[in-house]
Amino acid sequence: MDVEQIRGKIKDVISNVTNIDPTEIGDRASFVEDLQLDSLSLLEIGVDVDYEFKLGVPEERLGELRTVQDTVDLVQQCLAERAA
Amino acid sequence: MQQRIAVTGIGAVTPVGAGRQEVWENLLAGRCGISQVESFDTANYSVHVGAEIKDFDPTPYFSQLDVSRVGRASQLAVAAARQAVADAGFDVSSIEPERAGVVMGTTSGEPREVELFDDHYVAGDLEQVGPEFITRYPCHVIAGHVASELQFAGVNVMIPAACAAGNYALAHAFDVLRSGRADVMLAGGADSFSRITYTGFARLGAIAPEVCQPFDLHRKGMIPGEGAAVLVLEPLERVLARGGKIYAEMTGYGLSCDAHHMTAAHPDGAARAMSGALIDSSRKPEDVGYISAHGTGTPTNDRQETSAVKKVFGDAAYNVPMSSIKSMIGHTMGAASAIEAAVCALAVATDHIPPTAHFKDQDPECDLDYVPNEAREQRVEVAMNNAYAFGGNNASVIFEKCQP
């Protein structure tokens, strides 16, 4: 899966939680400042991303996500680790 | 002149014992009812402790209903109700059934019944689900079972106000008595240990791994539990006429709604409930001698509750002992504020205050008197019981020494 596909899927997850159109979610958007998400929505996104990509990410790493790009990086890293 | 309302009986089934006396002694002794969860497998969870009631036998409390056809929360509630009525010392046959009512609170009703349905759904054998699922599950059966068991045919209301439900039930029963709709009301709360509740709080990262340490600097969260408490409320005149004993007088309450967030509290709501309760009972903050805190042990709750108490009490906040029995029995959900109401009534009756257990290090943001680790003997004229819930439902209730 390439980075664009990953980013697209992540934006779909965010859109599904927030009702923000995926095209309106910037690649580097910050969850709190730009998208104005609360902690419950952030957790929901974390759970859905983890589930979507079947990552099995430790709790604390999900809690560290601040931006769309952070999330893309984490997913890429986890997928790479799994492939290795 | 409005009716004055007395607390005349107390029943409780908790992770530290059953019955008024045993529960009270264990709370004053700082005993802890938290252990490994046994009612379901926590292997897939990151946390494993809970406040379950072990070895509870409901059968002695049932004479009208078939105990095997009643869910666990109802069993706990019926046990607490039977204890409360026995404690109040009146002959049930002496009261008019139509003038005796029940108001109960809960978070989850009978969650085990829907969990069994879910097990079948996931296993693909829904045909195994019988008629008992939908007849035992809805939460209102708890108040119904209590009423049927005691043959109380008066007002009957179930208030599922989540973690503040016990206080909501007491508040409603208080108004029912004041408006003359009943001669005696049983009010309280009940919840059984729930996989759903445990899973949810675990997912939110809100469960402490080992101990519940409300207001401590290193507190790591709440610990889900189960239990039930029922208080007998009666108009004062009636109690005096029958020569019954009185633990405390319930003098008022305050309810409010945050209208802010489902799970994240807003401190203004808690403060409005406390202020409302003080106004309703014509009391000033300085009169309050004990606060039974909501005190879940989560970092946010305890900080916000402390700040709300300071907002309402001003400088007096530093002089009011405030403890959380959730440090010992965990968060018993809809039962919590009912058990804590029993504690307030007993604090007022006995001038003893149960401690906040497992308190080690002071948090600079939680700088009030939390009665750390040791129970205290101290005069308590007025006690306030705080409870907050998902959905932003807040409730504070006031109990006082009763001067007839």
Added chain:
Amino acid sequence: MSPNQSSRRVVVTGIGVVSSLADDPADFHQALIKGESGIQPLSLFDTEKLGPCVAGEVRDFDPVKYLGKVNLRPVDRAARLVIVAAHQAFLASGWTPELRQEHNVGLVLGTMFGSIHTISSFDRRALEAGPKYAKPFDFANSVINAAAGQTAIWHSLRGINSTVAGGTAAGGQALAYATEAIRTGRSDAVLAGGADELCFESLFGFHQAGLLAASGEDDACSVPFDTRRNGFVLGEGAGLLMLEEARSALDRGATILGEIRGHGNCYDCSRGQDERAAEAVRRAIGLALSDAGLESEAITAVSAAANGSVLGDRHEAAGIAAAFAEVEEPSVTAVKSMLGETLGASGAFATIALLESMRAGVLPGVRGLEEREDGLGLTGLSATNRELEGRLGLVNAIGLDGNVAALVIERMNAQELAQRIVETA
């Protein structure tokens, strides 16, 4: 019991309805008197496990139509029904967002289940995928007071917020609870009523319990009080009434639709199984009448709770007959013949139907009523509409297992209310 002593009268200033028949109280009443039925083949979810099903579904429910483009993802169907009904009630009663910022408006919601669908889905996801993948939004909505909490957030309602569960009596109990909150001076304005959603979990549960009129069977009949009846049809919706203290409502120039005159609540210790159930209905009606300071002869119409259950309808009929034994029996309607059993919403729908009927002067007939059960003793039943001249009516809200509530309501406009206040001052 003696009449209510409070000098604070409780009036209705607006209504919000989300139902299988209509989303506006006047249309709701029109549909009822046309004998339309909201009971149709179910489309909301797959009923493969049950075979063909009919239900009183709010078809094509689209909150965006009412609320605009908003993020409703954190809110489940049960709460969406309530949020939209509240929106309608605030529009109708003139409680603008600005006014709601200035005053602490309360909300008392009756419900049987909250959302058993959300609760069960949350649990099943954790079972299937592991507790780590349990959905946080669903957990927030798994508490039974979630719809009331979400509605408070949505509409900025910072007053008393309570959820009342009493099975199918919950809507009536909630209206009584709110009435007391106003009478006691704890609140001046409380939105009250009830709601429940249709979902697989409850439909399946009622089916397994044998409580439904079997869909697909030739003899399926859910007509209230009809001798052929053999169970109820499940419905859904939300009904809310804006209740206010009379003087403050008049002072703000509100439209007055009616008054809640009295209420009664009691319990049947047989849990619906024997004649104590009928006695509880009689008692609740008696309590509501005495609370209102009225005799039974004052009542000209009854909005019954009957839903087609064999025992339940029989007990209610006997209770009504006993309550009105000494007087000419009022006209009786049963709107569940058109809405199905909407659980927590049903007491609110029964109230709204009766209030609108008294305002319009036409009481809907019981749809499909052909063979009245012998010995029911209800002379006021009719399959056809009746003219309604009286201004006082009785609403029953009765649970499947013991809870009984009754309300006495009066049709009232602002002029009559002002006059009444002067007279009683």
